Every structure is written in C-alpha cells, then in structure tokens.
Amino acid sequence: MAERANAFDRVLRQAGGPETFDVLAGRLPGADLTTLLLEVMRHRSRALSPADVLRRYGHDRFVAPAQVPFRRLRRAEDAVLSALPDEIELLTLAPVAPLGTHSALGPVDQNNVISTIRNSEVAADPTNALALEAALRRRADPTRPVRLAALQRVVRAQRFEGAASYAHFTLFAVITAGRDTGDLAFERTHAAEHLAVLTAAVRACGGADAEARVTVLDERFERVAAELDATPDPDRPGGRGYYTGLCFKIYGKGAEVGDGGFVDWTARLLGNRKERLLISALGIDRLS
Template sequence: MDHSMLERLLREAGVPELLDVLVERLGPTDLQSLLLEVYRRRASTITPSQLLERYERDRFVRPSRATLEALTDFDRLIWSQLSDAYTAIELSPVCPLGTNAAIATVDQNKVLTTLRNTEVVADATNVLALECASRRRLLHTDRQNRERVRLCTSHRVVRGQAYKVEGALPHFRLLALCVAGRDEGSFRFETSTLLEQIGFYLRVLREASQFGYPAHHFRVAITDLEQGRREQVLTEQVLSPLAANHSDILCELDPNRETGRGYYVGACFHIYATNLLGTEMELIDGGFTTWTQQLLSNAKERLLISGLGTERFLNHFGTSKPGL
C-alpha cells in the first residue's frame, strides 16, 4: 500500500498507533475474531441490489469465460498422459497465510488474503511444495532417504495484481507439477526430473492437437542458472535425449533468459509452441526452487516445479472447441 495512503487512513481513523496494535499487540486468533466481527456487521448492511451490483463489477468474482466442457476435457487429457508415479490431488481453495511470501518471496498484496489466517491459493506449486515437504518429512526417519514425492493438480488460482491484458481475469486454471527428493549428486536428480516433466508436457501438447487444440513447432529452452557450470550436463543429459526422442522439436540452451532469476535455482525451462495463426507462445514455465530446503531446514532437499495456464492454452490454440 502507498505510504501516503496509509498515513491518511491512520489519520482519519483518529488512532495513530492502530496499525501497530493490529500487527504487533493482537495475536492471530484475536485479530481474526476482531475482523470477523467487523465484516459480520458490514455484511449485515448489504442489500440484495448492492450485492448484485458488486457481483457485476468486481473482477474477482466474475465467472471464467472458458467452457466447463473444454476445461473438463483438457483435465481428462492431462490425467491420461500423467505417469503413474505422480499422484494427482485436489487442493483446498485456501492455504496458510504466508504460503507465497514466506518461501517464494511474493508480495502479499498479490495474494487474496482471508480473515482466518489463510490466503486463497495464488500458485498451486507453492501448496504442492508444502504437501511434498510434509510427505518428505515422514520419510526423514532415514535422512538419506531418496524416495521422490511426485504431485500434480489442476487448480483454479486467484491473484491480486491487475493484468493489463484486455479481458484477463484475476483467476484462472493452472496445471501444476512438483517432484521433491534428495540431492543424488552429479546433478542426477535435476536432469532426470527435467526429462520427466518436459516429456509429460510434450505428450500433453501433442495429444491436445487431436482434441481441437493444434500446436506445432515446439521449442524447449533450458537455462543454466549457475553461470554456465551446468550447461554441458544439461546438454548431454536433457537436451540431447529430448532431441533424439523428438526429432521435430527444437531443444536449446537459453543463457539470456532473465525472468525467474532469483526465483529459480540451478536450472529452469520454458516450453514454447506455435498456434494456427503462426504465433509462438510460451506455455510452460518450470525450474528448481529452495522451498523444500527452507520448509525442512535441509540443504540436501531438491524440488522441481512447473506449470501450464490451461485457459491461456485453450484460448490461443482452440479451433473446434472454444477456449475463452
């Protein structure tokens, strides 16, 4: 929030220390009780006509323009291509307060915060990371345990920032994958999981063409985030096998990528495809993070996350079936 606006609010409230009282002197449960009563009273004054007006103008509550049939069909396609090693789970609509800010260093203003010390899921990979860490902790009776936890979800997320794209809503469906495990040395965990997840997305995109969403000219771009130290192993153990198995796909290193630096560590990747209009689009973003290291206080933990915006894909690649 703008500092001058905050000063004005505190001044008009007539309680200069109001913010300090709410943040520092009230415990989470007491603050929750106070705010629940505030909004209970406010809700009691809302008329039906005001409710309808709010529904029609609030960007957070308008329904998606994607057809339910298209979303359901695409989810069915996803599960048909998902390896049995992955467990598909249905997430709660909310997660603990700080899920984004604490591990992903995302500003809380970009998240829809609730009154009950929770926040609406803004990025499913953050929540999958929590679940991965919880399951990995159960394995930590043996701290050398390398058993991998693989999770996947298709979830509607809500983000607080206003998008500049015309017609864009703050909520959209996201396909998210996470695989967590322990460092295996020689970058083996990293290269094998990259092959695993990139291969899955390529299968999904290929199969989508059979369902009215043709995509072609696939391009996989991997970025070494360790100043070139991993370029050779990424080329030999990820890009070369991908190119050998998919002769029509361009597989390359992308040392000039700027997005994701500071968010991802080790390596990250993009997958691009071209639609029938000849427009190449970035569809999948993924990379390694330190989230499970932070959650489990164990520097040997490894985590690969990735995601595909379902409605964005349906919108720009759909032919026989409408996306948005």
C-alpha cells in the same frame, strides 16, 4: 508504490494512526485478530442489501465467471491429465493455503495474493501448496522421492495485460521433491521428466509446436541443460530471483503456456540443504 503508500497513510490517519496499526499487525495475537476481523466483516455484511451484492458482482474482476467456456477448459484438463505418468500422484488441493504460503516461499508480494481473515490466503499457485505437502511427506519418510501433480483454479490480485490474461485461471502443476544424491543426478533425471510431461501435455491439447526453452542460472547446471530436449534461452529476463540452478519455459499454440525450475522451498521448510525441489506448471486457459 507511491500511490499505495499515500493510500495507506490516508487510511491509517482515519483509523487512528500508527498505534492502531501496531496493535493489529503485531501486538494482537493471531486468534484475537481473526475474532476482531470476523466481527467487522459480519457487521459490514449486515449493512449490505441484495442490490449491493449484485452491484459488486457486476464489477469485481475476482468473482466474474471464467472467460473460457467450461467445456473447452474441461477438454484441455482431460488432455493434460492424459500425459501424466501413473507414478505421479494427482491431488485435489484445497482452495486456500496458510497465510504466507506464497510470500514466505517465493519472492511474491503479499498484495498480489488474496489474504483472508482466517490466517489463510486464496490459492495463487498450486506448486506452493504441493511443496508444503511434499515437505510433510519428506519429513515422514526422507528415503522416498515425492512426485505430485494438481489441477487448481487460482486467483492473483495483480493486473495482467493481454487478451489471455485473467484474474483467475486453472493451472496444471507438477512437483518432484527428493534428496541430493550427488553428480546432479536428481536434477538431470527429473528435469527431463518434467519437460517430457509438459510438452506431451501441450501436444495432447493440440499444440503440435510444443517447445521447451531452458535458461541456466548456475554454470554447474550447464551439463543438465545439455542433456535436455530443449532450446537454450540464455537471455530470459524473468525468474532469476525465483528459481535456482536452472529454469525453463514451455511454448505451444504460438504462445508461452508454462514455466518451471528448481527452487529451495523444501530445503528451507525442512531445514536441510540437501533437499531438492523441482516445480512446473501449465496454464490450462491458454491451452483450451
């Protein structure tokens, strides 16, 4: 954090000081800022030669091809989709989402997302975009639950450690949105469905050791966890500020391959505390 602050202070001095930042960050309307930045990018791109572009391509981790061969990824995608029930609608998501999609819904630092100059950002997690689509559908017809899925190549700006860590990767995501009907009926029904779909998808990819591990974040959800075909995981350190009520991880092929849980995104998007949302995802690159 200190290194980032020092770099920001240095750049700010070169750019003209806090007054410049105030104009760009707040006082300049969004459309005008986009116009300015588009012209800046056009000016800078004109100064680039083909050799400059090739040099950038050679060392920029965000633009390098996937490390996992295409046919392996495709086989894993097909296997995962074979486990998806017909009742869950499969969408083809756009590669970008509105600016703030990831940081406004979940506690995600905007610097971990690739922001664009057109008030959008590169997809970092398909569950966020699926939540937006679910909110629109729930607003149009609040009487019907929304069950959606997607396969999406996403990009994340933070650096990950380990052999199976990539700057961009494919996620298979499932979300279910609906209304609280009492007695934790929504949570009990759809948590079981998500775990069944995800573990079946892992097995379809050859993960005979598919396993779900569940963490209860709210004691009221103990009864939900008790009905699930999952191993208790009370000491899970991550996800406690991201999920509410209950969350889970999916394991297979000797590694962690998926994650999910309940979030309050549609409740906040629609301004209705009765709205419920369950999200989950599998990493296809790790399953291939």
